[in-house]
Amino acid sequence: MHQNNNTNFYIAGSFRYSKLINNLSDILESLSFVRTYNWTVNKKADSIKKLREIANDELQGVEQADFLVFIFPSGKGANIEFGIATALKKRIYILDVNNEIENFNLTSTFYFMDNVKSFKGSQDDFAKFIIDCETK
Template sequence: MSQNKKTKFYIAGSFRYAELINNLSVMLEHSSFLRTYNWTLNKRSDSIETLHKIANEELQGVERADFLVFIFPSGKGSNIEFGIATALKKRIYILDVNNEIENFDLTSTFYFLDNVKSFKGSLEDFAKFIVGCETK
């Protein structure tokens, strides 16, 4: 993909991986990609109004992204973002943090769609993998 216009990405994952997610974002941004929304900056929701606001910001982040990065395993919100990206026919890259994506008790059929690429390995190698796929 041409880098004349910045390629945009969204990272879906659990708050427990916030540091990993932000480190990956920095690596991708150094390769001239643009993050559409940083949900790791959000505080714990304390009202339905806050949940509504965050939900819309996250939805817009996924919609504006050219591709989605999914940190596996993750929670229900991340899986919903994965579903939105799937419905929008986005490219999806999964980092399999615990080498569990092929565990039938933990996986989903949707993780094996044609637009999804799974990766096991270091964060640095995952960033290089994404950059390589996106700049072909």
């Protein structure tokens, strides 16, 4: 239903999940999905100017994406990207790394909206889940 050779995606998450994020991206890119921005290559920002540049690059990446992948749990930046994607009515796929998305002390109401699909399981199974959803 959705997927074509120009389907763009953005992955929001924490630097601690960089390897998982890049592996997942590799799987999706091998199937002709296009990553809009790879923030995992950024070094720690050392100035307000650099923070501004990164923020604009990340915003543009989310705006250009057809869907957002969100690795949960993540920090404030990833949650802001989630919020941007929500406001832009993007499809959102959540990988619940620690099986905590339904923990009322850790979750958000926004993770349960109609445009959001949560997944618990392995990275490979999550990639298949996204691909199945995007190619129906």
